[in-house]
Amino acid sequence: MFEQFRLTEVLVQYKQNFVSKLWGEEKYKWEAVKWFQDNWDVNAPDFAEMLNRSLDKTYNLLASANNFPKGMIVGFAKSAPEEVRAMFLSLYDESKDVYERINAFKMQSTVLLEKYGNGAAQHYQYENAISTYLWLRFPDKYYIYKFGEVKTVASELESDYRFKKGAYADNIRNFLKLYDEISVALKEDTELVNLFQSQLTDTCYPDPQLKTLTIDVGFYISRYYSQKEASAAATTEWYGSDYDPGLSVDDWLKLLKDEAVFTTGALEIMKRMKDYGGVASCTQLAVKYGETKNFYNSGSVALARRVCDSTGITPNAREDGSIQWWTILYTGRDAGKDEDGSFIWKLRDELSAALDKVDLSSIELYVAAAPGEQDHGYWWLNANPKIWSFSDIAVGEVQAYTLYNENGNKRRIFQNFLDAKAGDMIIGYESNPVKQIVAIGRVSAEQDGEKLFFEKVEGLTSPIDYATLRGCPELERMEYFQNPQGSLFKLTRGEFDFIFDLIREENPAAQEASIDAYTKSDFLDEVYMTEKRYENLVAVLRNKKNIILQGAPGVGKTFAAKRLAWSMMGEKDDSRIEFVQFHQNYSYEDFMMGYKPVEDGFELKYGIFYRFCQRAANQPDKEFFFIIDEINRGNMSKIFGELLMLIEKDYRGTKATLAYNGLSFSVPKNLYIIGMMNTADRSLAMIDYALRRRFSFFEVEPGFDSEGFIHYQNGLNNETLNELINKVKDLNREITLDKSLGKGFCIGHSYFCGRDVCTEEWLHSIVDYDILPMLSEYWFDDANKLQRWENILQGVFQ
CATH class of the missing domain: 3.10.590.10 (ph1033 like domains)
Structure with a gap:
């Protein structure tokens, strides 16, 4: 339900503007329906051509600067005509729930994007576009849905229906109910109906149920009426209008010549108010001309006091007895909702006229630089x-x-x-x-x-x-x-x-803070890698710029990656490190940039890699590290797009134009990419060969024999631990020789790290809940081998 009197108020203005302005601009909607009805043939032999022709008159309803539903659906129809034909047949099946049909159309569009999108970031087939298809086919039943528009309509008409972001099904159903009620009300307005019918031509759909007219009224409320309401609210009540200080233009001229009343600071305020147009907030004056907001606020109050003292005027008082000094100089109003909560002043007419007659050329319009402060432009x-x-x-x-x-x-x-x-x-x-x-x-x-x-x-x-x-x-x-x-x-x-x-x-500025140094020795103490392996790792990364640390679970790939970055930087500067984890749904839009839905359409959002590249480019003399966990879980082509070339060492700094924003982009030479992948996960496909050529691969092996781990092990001083690690080393040798496994499946040392005190309970939990479950995966088809190693590992505790 909605408040009928609110719609009546809207229609008064709508009818006044209908012929003179609205019809000429919006007639194409009725023509689009007529054209679609005349050309639609779901059984057409050339479905794509028919679809394109049928949508030919929709113009900005299905195409705009950042939204291309018509182009994408026609493109899909050319690549897969029968699949798209089936989508429209299902959408137009009135025996099914309307939202289920809309959702199915949207989901199928996602499938088509994967198959035939040719790298496009999205399919643009969302509720707005799909409801347009429904309206074109059944113009006596459906309307065009836009979240921001219907939300505004519901608010302006004081409707009981609520519209929430993300509540797609409820929003669609409430939208149809609300617009059905509006449509019924429009039919009862004989003047509007006659006015509308008088403008129809043979090129227009006659709209007997006034559904398209309902769409247009909703558009009018959202685009024009609500804006007028906001504007009117901002300008309606000027406080102080009912108070007259009783000063003529001549009176103000005399006061303006009195330096005891109009000091230099007061004249600066007056000159800036006049220059701004005579209507401004303290914030606007401060931003435009300098000084603080309080300079204009307190300065105006002080000036008003001096005017009253000089003339004997009684200032304006509120009901509670407090004085509104500023009303001597101005009238004022509360700012509109788009005016940032400011209070707006307007110079009194007599004062404004007096200011036009005095010479203020010697008064500074803009605040000059303070003594000793460099005067920049x-x-x-x-x-x-x-x-x-x-x-x-x-x-x-x-x-x-x-x-x-x-x-x-x-x-x-x-x-x-x-x-x-x-x-x-x-x-x-x-x-x-x-x-x-x-x-x-x-x-x-x-x-x-x-x-x-x-x-x-x-x-x-x-x-x-x-x-x-x-x-x-x-x-x-x-x-x-x-x-x-x-x-x-x-x-x-x-x-x-x-x-x-x-x-x-x-874009917060980098914080200057004390940062701890981090050296190769620190790395070797923590990561448990031999010095020779570490030096090889650093050399490979510096040479290639991109590296993937691969190995079995527990070898400390993620732990090592961050410390590798620290050691190459020489300090623990986390502001120059970014960390992400790939997954099956990770996309180019998340990684680089893409249009994301917002309340009233789509907005270009920048991804984590784009922003990090900009940060690295801003500090070309420092090294930056982008770390990607589970790199082989993502769809590499989908995520990297044109970056597959730009991340190569030889192409670092090379500019390429991005499809989304049309700007040039390059991956800085001072940025290193470190990926991690788990070689023991049988469920993952091999990494994309196009990406493989651009990365070096470094095997992170168990570090049981490194000096760092041996030092750590000796510090725990536990015989059971020593025996268990010896058995794990034996286990790793057998895993390495196993033709179905190999060294990439070895048990890592990190399972035994991070303790100050070693207990038998802790060691038991490692065997029972980490190592044995992994071995059962490795040797799921060899029960004897699994049992033998279970006996060996459990025997350590006997």
Whole structure:
């Protein structure tokens, strides 16, 4: 159920705009249904061609900048026409539950992606697209589902239905119920029905049940009506409007000339309010012009007090007796929900008019640098990815930017290029289609008449989206947002600091902390590997850049990997180590980047390897280590994609364009990849040969004979332990000689590590719950051998 009066309010505005604006923009929906109905033939000999033709008029309903359901389903139909035909037959089988049909279509799309996706990251066949197919086929029964849209509709109409992220089945069923109720209500609005029918043409589906009209009303509520409501809420009530300080323009002019009332600080506040348009919050003023929020808040209150003292005005008082001093100068309102919780001031008309008549040229608009503080400039540099990209530039590399374009014309806002000085800071932004802040830079040398020179200081591991910035009211007067045409835009110190804070929230700076040293000796003391083997291991990794530590369970592969990284770095710096574990469902989207569903569509998210590569690129003089556990459990081609080439030593630093964001990307030369794989797991297929060629493989063997382990063993001083380890060594020799096993199945030393005191109970548990269960797997077809070794190992305790 929903509140009928709320829908009535919506329809008043909807009908006012229907003919003049809405119909011209939305008519294509009714035409899309008519076209589909005229062309759909599930038994067509060429199913793919028929499907493509039937969906030809859907336009942005099934295709947008980041969502391509039509292209993918038609592509699948070309590769597997009968499979896709069967999917639509099942989807259109009205004898089955609607959500079960939608879910089955989605699941089958996942299967098709694996078979025929040609490396595509996703199939785009989700509830929105599948409900569109249902609506096209049965326009008198179904609607187009969009989570964000229906959630807004339910909220605006004060509906009882709830929509929660991830509750797909409940959401679909509640959506159909809600829209059915809206559809019934629309039929009762004779004025709307007549208005709608008067606009129909022969190219439109007649929509007798008004289901498509219901879709359009829902779209209107989400796109237009709810925005108007938010805007109206933000501008409705201006506090202080019912209070009149009684000052004319002439009165304000006299006060403005009185230096005891309007001090320099007060005039700075007034000049900045006027420059901002006369309506601003303290936060907006602080970001744009400098100073703290309290400077504007307390400064305005102090000014208002001085005005009252000078004129004898009685200030505005609340019911509780407290004084609202600011109402002398301003009216005010609570900010809207998109205004970051600020309180907005507006200059009183008389004061604003008086300020227009006084000369404020000697008053500083922007806060000057403090004495002793270097007066840097701050800039927003726009990169067009079709021409150049910040990702093409290494950290520390100097890049030249011409002051004139290829036609010899001056760059827009030419003065900015002349004003930029060495040491000025730069926010590096990639324009469409990327639309993200991706780097921080610095002007390295001012212009020489032809070029301006800058260097890249840092690449962002988590870029900042344009939409995030545009939603910040503190940045609404930024030069780039006023007119984005151009390359170099000025930032105020406050704007730069505000953006920089956003960057640091997502890209924390490396913390300088005391880090313990770690040497080869430390490694050998802990890992129990011979010195010669260790030196071979380091040499192989430095030479190849990529290595896989393979061996049986218990040889300490994971334990060794992190300490190998420490020993090569010379210190225990975990900030330069990243650890992941592969599994069957791990994907390129997790590893590198991909579009992930969010409330109102999809959003490009960067994966762990992409971010780690950016961190390594930001510190080219240090070594970074990416550790992958269970590397052979993942689908290598699915996870690595184009990285299969880029991780090779000879291709380190080589740029390749990524399909998702169109940016250049390379794997830094200072990054090492360490993988681990368990050779004793019979359930796993051999590792992908394409990946095998790019890794060296190092066998991690049991370390019972290493100096480190012998020292550890002697320290425990336990005869039973000594005897048990001798028997395990004998067992390992037999495993090595077994043709069905080999040395990769030996029992590792780590089962016996990590103890300060050795007890017989602990040793018993190792034999009973670790070694014997493993042997039963090894020799499941040789009961005699298994029994013999059980007797030998248990005999140690007799």
